[in-house]
Amino acid sequence: MGIYLDNAATSYPKPPEVYEAVYKAMKEIGANPGRGGHKLSLLASRIVFECREEIASFFNIPDSKNIVFTSNATEALNLAIKGILKKNDKVITSTIEHNSVIRPLTKLEKELNIKITFIQSDNRGSINPDNILPYLDDNIKLIVLTHSSNVIGNIVPIEEIFYHCKKKGIITLLDAAQTAGLIPIDVQKMNIDLLACPGHKSLLGPQGTGFLYIRSGLELDTLKEGGTGTESSSIIQPLELPERFESGTLNMPGIAGLLAGIRFIKKTGIENIRNHEIKLMQKLIEGLKNTKNLKLYGSLVPEKMTSTLSFNLLNLDCSEVGFILDEVYNIYTRVGLHCAPLAHKTIGTFPSGTVRVSPGYFNNEGDIDEFLKAIKEISERH
Ligand SMILES: Cc1ncc(COP(=O)(O)O)c(C=O)c1O
Helix, strand or coil, X not given: CCEECECCCCCCCCCHXXXXXXXXXXXXXXXXXXXXXXXXXXXXXXXXXXXXXXHHHHCCCCCHHHEEEECCHHHHHHHHHHHHCCCCCEEEEECCCCHHHHHHHXXXXXXXXXXXXXXXXXXXXXXXXXXXXXXXXXXXXXXXXXXXXXXXXXXXXXXXXXXXXXXXXXXXXXXXXXXXXXXXXXXXXXXXXXXXEECCCCCCCCCCCEEEEECCCCCCCCCCCXXXXXXXXXXXXXXXXXXXXXXXXXXXXXXXXXXXXXXXXXXXXXXXXXXXXXXXXXXXXXXXXXXXXXXXXXXXXXXXXXXXXXXXXXXXXXXXXXXXXXXHHCEECEEECXXXXXHHHHHCCCCCCEEEEECCCCCCHHHHHHHHHHHHXXXXXX
């Protein structure tokens, strides 16, 4: 089958419990959660409720009603950004953000004349809180930052940055696409007002899952309106969370899988998952450092990164490297810009991009050995 090293895009494989939970939810329950009071519908609602509760306890969210299920991190980010920002509002973000942040912001720049300030990271992709402090003032409505770059994996010191934002009354939105399930996140301790997460990456759930946490007291416009299974006599969208933002049938089988994924992480221990991935990254970085004609990007300190690494061979385009890895070695990586063009401009790899390699919990040291052997051969042959 090959070696999957593209976990920054989506994690694979999932724990066996996740496949079983999805199958069971489809085969044995099947009904629509929150619609109708029959036994199967109640069982479906129970799964959704339990997943919300599990997420709340995992991220120290005071009330699980403030968790809104979405189909991925992109939808969660769109809901947060478009729900909060109004005409002429000011927003801070950074140059290492994913397009799921940059594109909604640039759309609102055109349509609502919002003002965007981009905090420049250094050429290794690190963001220094001291560079942000001068921009923080009480005219800023929102700050939106990624917890970790999906190109170079460096972890952003969010707790320190958001502490200062809070003092200025700036609403904080964290894009935890690359960290949720891998790095502990406490929304209260870290002053996170809005937390956007995919369910399908390190939370180990199926594709088509994600959520947004919305702190109590924040008012957001809806991204979509429709049936919620509540207040059906009214033709106006309900105000209560989570239904206000969950119009339409939920991905119940996906949510069942996400619940199983989070329970797997709890059972295994997030620190054990992290330590295993750190070991893989140490081996990977050391091996690539010893490969001729190869340039590595980012901080290269596994403890300060997620399990995502970018590199280029000096004499071969990254798309060719990815193609050979796939075709000849059955090793699956991702090449190009990874939906983060500004990050590549920052590290000097725009427009061609990099080879991105991202191991996950289910990879082992043998996978890394195979990968390093393949890269060494490719580099020597070209
Ligand atoms: C930093 C970052 N933000 C947002 C996203 C979007 O996540 P999703 O694919 O769940 O919409 C990604 C996906 O790779 C990402 O890496």
